[in-house]
Amino acid sequence: MAVDIKNLNHSQLTELIAKAQSRQNELRKDKVAKVREKINALLKAEGLGIDDVFGNRATKGRRATPGTPVAAKYRNPANPEQTWSGRGKRPNWFNDALKAGKKEKDLLA
Template structure:
């Protein structure tokens, strides 16, 4: 079905674009559904689950997730403020360095 877009006004053209995008979305969903069915059939035939094939896929947490690192630096003016030395430097650390302290002075 050929559509002569040169003869369409602005509203008709927007309508055509919206319908084409909706159809494209439908086709994409159908394709993904077929692929999902094929994958599930293969998994069932092999007797495995998707989590066994892709263990780090959100079903199981990685070994490093949620681990905390011991504090390496402590704020001399407020001992509750600590920093592991990873990531962005905290404000108190930068302020202490500007005040003349050295990194080794702030070590725990």
């Protein structure tokens, strides 16, 4: 089925693109399902499980997730409740302490 896209207006092109992307996603999902079935059949035929082949991926090589708190590396001597992990932008209290002559090692928690 050939579509003459030169005769389509903007809204028709947008609709055609959306339908094509939707169909592309459906085809990809079908392909993934077929590959998954083949893998499971092969594993079953060999008497293996996914963990036997790939290991327990839930803990192996695990990285910290975004938003995971990091231990405080520096503490404000004037207000011990204020801490900084050493990552990201320096807090104002840290900069003020450095300007006042303190060294980074003096602020270690």
